[in-house]
Amino acid sequence: RSEEAEAEVEVSDNVVYKEITVQQVKQWPRKSLF
Numbered sequence: 001r002s003e004e005a006e007a008e009v010e011v012s013d014n015v016v017y018k019e020i021t022v023q024q025v026k027q028w029p030r031k032s033l034f
Helices: 002-027
Strands: none
Touching: none
């Protein structure tokens, strides 16, 4: 049960991270990414 909960947390964290990254990529100039 704890493994399933951890897996769900990992998935949701990845989704949130991707969403944040997309927003940052849209807002930041390209050289800020490197």
